Amino acid sequence: MSIADVEDATFDQLVGWAGALVVPGQRRILGLTGAPGAGKSTVAEQLVDALGPEAAVLVPMDGFHLANEVLIALGRRDRKGAHDTFDDGGYARLLATLRAQRTDDPVVYAPRFRREIEEPIGSSIPVHPTTPLVVTEGNYLLLESDAWPAARSCLEQVWFLAPDTAVRHRRLVRRHEAYGKSPEDAKRWALGSDERNAQLIESTAGRADRILRLP
Secondary structure (H helix, E strand, C coil), X not given: CCHHHCEECCHHHHHHHHHCCCCCCCCEEEEEECCCCCXXXXXXXXXXXXXXXXXXXXXXXXXXXXXXXXXXXXXXHHHCCCHHHEXXXXXXXXXXXXXXXXXXXXXXXXXXXXXXXXXXXXXXXXXXXXXXXXXXXXXCCCCCCCCHHHHHCCCCEEEEXXXXXXXXXXXXXXXXXXXXXXXXXXXXXXXXXXXXXXXXXXXXXXXXXXXXXXX
């Protein structure tokens, strides 16, 4: 990803582009991706709020974090957030189900991730069949390994959020501190495990439909 690839955009433009994907009676899925701290969760939540509950619902990838006890058994707890610490197959299957959901089908319940306990909670997000747009966000939507390509195939578009690196690092440190890490541990995690994941994620940006920087 080079600076030339990055498109400056306002939030109002994002709302307009997402609104163009809303077609009553049809199901489309919009993906937001980017490195840790890129603002995916915040932008996705704001987009869904702006479009309204009749038009859009948010189903984050984070609901497919493997449980801590599973990560401990696999020896991966110390790098939680890496691509192989998610149930990518389960995420891809859910997206396929949501993409195929029709207006007379039952409600589908998706999981969500609770940061305060660092665990996923199943059947937490109702996706009604009449909601035309599902917005999903996560780090690895453009990764070309394991089940991630199957997940990508369900998405109408994927937007890659690319803030300045310094901004992204500050957000990460604040987030880790807000959930209980000391300032030293927060910085170590943001510049260590998070940054290793960021390098992998940024290598996928060229496969996005848009690479965006918000003011």
